[in-house]
Amino acid sequence: MRKIILIVFLIPFLFAFQCENEETPKTTTATTLLGKWQLIEILADPGDGSGTFQPIENGEVIEFKNDNAISGLTGLDNCSNKATYSKTTNKITFANCDNTLSFKINGENLFIYPPCFEACANKYKKIN
DSSP states (O other): OHHHHHHHHHHHHHHHHHHHHHHSOOOOOOOOSSEEEEEEEEEEOOSSSOOEEEEOSSOOEEEEOTTSEEESOOOOTTOOSOEEEETTTTEEEETTOSOEEEEEEETTEEEEEOOOSSOEEEEEEEOO
């Protein structure tokens, strides 16, 4: 009988704590990919792991659009500047080129990884 009384009193408390957690709004700090990004730093490594990001003044501005197109992206030899992206694969594909670039958002920055023999990356900051 004591077990039943204990269970009857504990059940409302369990539901009260569960409901409190469900009502707490979830916040996110993830930056959305859509919009304009400006190149702010480039990472180039000489092959020994000592590479660091170097600041860029007036870096290129690229724009990720709703239709999965990217405008303003340049820099790959023999590739057009017509590119599309996939949020599913985190890849950028060029219209007339076999090269693809990978990308990721980390905090407030976008990193695009060109094909390199050594470590390299382009770091962008959201401008709108």
